[in-house]
Amino acid sequence: MRLTTKGRYAVTAMLDIALHRNRGPISVMDIAERQGISAAYLEQLLAKLKKGGLLVSVRGPGGGYQLDRALAEITVSSIITAVGDGVDATRCHGTGDCQDGDRCLTHELWSDLSGEIDGFLSGISLADLVGRKEVQHVASRQDQRLIHARHL
Amino acid sequence: MRLTTKGRYAVTAMLDIALHRNRGPISVMDIAERQGISAAYLEQLLAKLKKGGLLVSVRGPGGGYQLDRALAEITVSSIITAVGDGVDATRCHGTGDCQDGDRCLTHELWSDLSGEIDGFLSGISLADLVGRKEVQHVASRQDQRLIHARHL
DNA sequence: GCTATACCCGACCAAATCGGTCTACTTTCC
DNA sequence: GGAAAGTAGACCGATTTGGTCGGGTATAGC
Helix, strand or coil: CECCHHHHHHHHHHHHHHHCHHHCCECHHHHHHHHCCCHHHHHHHHHHHHHCCCEEEECCCCCEEEECCCHHHCEHHHHHHHCCCCCCCCCCCCCCCCECCECCCCHHHHHHHHHHHHHHHHCCEHHHHHHCHHHHHHHHHHHHHHHHHHCC | CECCHHHHHHHHHHHHHHHCHHHCCECHHHHHHHHCCCHHHHHHHHHHHHHCCCEEEECCCCCEEEECCCHHHCEHHHHHHHCCCCCCCCCCCCCCCCECCECCCCHHHHHHHHHHHHHHHHCCEHHHHHHCHHHHHHHHHHHHHHHHHHCC
16 A cells, blocks of 8 residues: 555645636646645646646646646546545455465455555545635635745 | 565464464464465564564464454554554655755655555454454365365 | 747656575474 | 574665656747
8 A cells, every 4th residue: 555745735735726716827836835835846746647638738838737627527536646646445456466476365355455545535626625614714724824024 | 664574474374363363373384374374484573473463472382373362452553553564655764864964845745645554554453354254265275275285 | 030938758867676596504294 | 512493683785665856848928
């Protein structure tokens, strides 16, 4: 099971774009500042998300990234997968040849777990997250802080 | 979320010991051969499991490791935790200060996910695993192979 | 057509982690 | 006493992570 900052950053960035979707394209810099993520690093992740068909980019001044699908059609699972942080918990990546061509003692356990996790994350879309009170609260705080910081 | 070979090996080893519990103490070498795990590495994991109160060891010839609790009282979750592969998916380890003392946008999501995974793994004990047909099948295959190998 | 903005892309890097080895014990049974 | 077995910890090579840097290229607006 690999769920590292890569996956977390990706979901965070997607959610940030979702929350500000009515402002037109969102620049990497904006997301990076609001979410406290290195801009150069974030670029790599957004590139993968674009390659995965979750985002489109607009070049030039005023450009940035936009969602390529409806909020409800983008699941957390798909974001994590797109960026390479697999949800798979087995050692053999599901093939079943964990021990010299045969299944290992615990193959089914990890396989079941993978299903469980994927089921959970597939059931949560950006639309769900955007609708959460707690998320909206954090988002408005971040917006305020960014405006404040840019006034200096 | 950290679920690496460490956690997988630990669960595999514990299950191996559980399956052969009627044979007295199980040596590291036996487990290593049956499960295809490096004995030297396995030692480290078993030491942690012992420190965590899941195993007891018997030194000297004929010694090895034994479970320190009833099968039903040892959950997969507790095994993974004992070797250090935390089930926690948040960046802040549950404290909630993911971004300059406040919660990040996705704190709740990862927190929920952690709960989900932990709930799943806490619900599975060694007794459950030992009772599974597939597990028994793989175990008997491993036993046969070991006997065969030692005849050479 | 310049220029500032912003995405694009690939090389590179330091630190951490992982899976594992090796050595040198100590304890216990025969 | 010697062999079997656990104990402890230093060490190691490979990979991954998280991130930087530097140079592109496209494009909007003047």
